[in-house]
Amino acid sequence: SSGINAEYGGRFQNPWREVNVDEAREKGIDIARRVSGGGTVYHDLGNVNFSFFTDKPSHCPAKNLTFLADTLNQWADLGLKTNKRHDMSIGEAKVTGSASRIIRTGSFHHCTLLVTSSLSSLSSVLQGDPHITTSIATASVPSPVTNLASHSRDVILTPGHVISHVTSSYLARYDVHFPEPELPWKPEQDTAGDVMVVDALPESVDEPDHKTWDWVFGRTPKFTRSFGGGLEVQVDKGVVVEVSDRGLEEVIGTPFDQTTIQQML
């Protein structure tokens, strides 16, 4: 895998239904599952992700998106609008996808922002398996998308510029300040108003479990995949649990792979 391009699905989604898994594998596009909810998004270096961490009472995705829209509109006159579904759009096309997670100690809202993404790669890999007939997983809501950069007339927009500009705007609006540069990053330091610039996460917050098959595919809610002529397999936690035809019995208990099953028919 490239480690750069990824398709990133929601906590309870079905990656086979959302993504062309075979194509992703061929193109070295990682498939990942978030801890937050929502739909599937495509990440490449032309996309910028923002995460807003707050205590629970302060959790407000609408406020974060309004902040982003105002900042970007004032800078590059983009005509961005937000809506109740926590989308940010230019006309009918979305430029962000949002998701949130709330736990006992706090919450976060994060969103993507398409700046200079490869939209052709995006649309091609986000074509899921149309033969999944029954699924209780949460489904993405398909939507036309667009890059910010193609709507800016006077200002050159790159992910780097967007990051700098949004960061400066955030610091100014919320009156935050930098500590001395020689302070190392420490998870215990939680002084309100201080900002740390982090180049890499400490190992203690890395999530190796989230790179496993068990997390990415094994957390998939139950579904049924049809192979035509009444042939079906039922999959639970990414593993085939039932088949409609005795000729397919040998795949019971194995990780679901539609190519393998197709070849058996």
Add this chain to the structure above:
Amino acid sequence: IRQFNTAFSATRPLSMYYTKSHEWVNVSGGLGRVGITDHAQAALGDIVYVDLPDLDAEFDVGEEVSSVESVKAVGDVALPVSGIVKAVNDALSDTPTLVNQSAEDGGWICEIELTDTSELDDLMDKAAYDAFLESE
């Protein structure tokens, strides 16, 4: 279709205990039925998915026993008291909105066998929980 444990009666409000993180456990003998409160479902909004625990899984008090996704966010359900999962509400697979419609009754999430009933002393009864909500 699972037969739900008939020792349960949701019409015994005196056996309802509540946590500050808006979960409830309805206790009958050594068994408890668990869910999120009406306050919690209202805050979450329309629920689109409930992640049910495995049968016979054992959890400590405060551990995440379930996860709930609403249109707004994914939130955790912490077990109010330690226990072993004996039943799950399969109806929530097809109809997750049952939690919105009836959070403290038909929208229950799982049933557990309590492993330490003394933990109930740390929970609130309905009057205390209502007072807690007022103060938040």
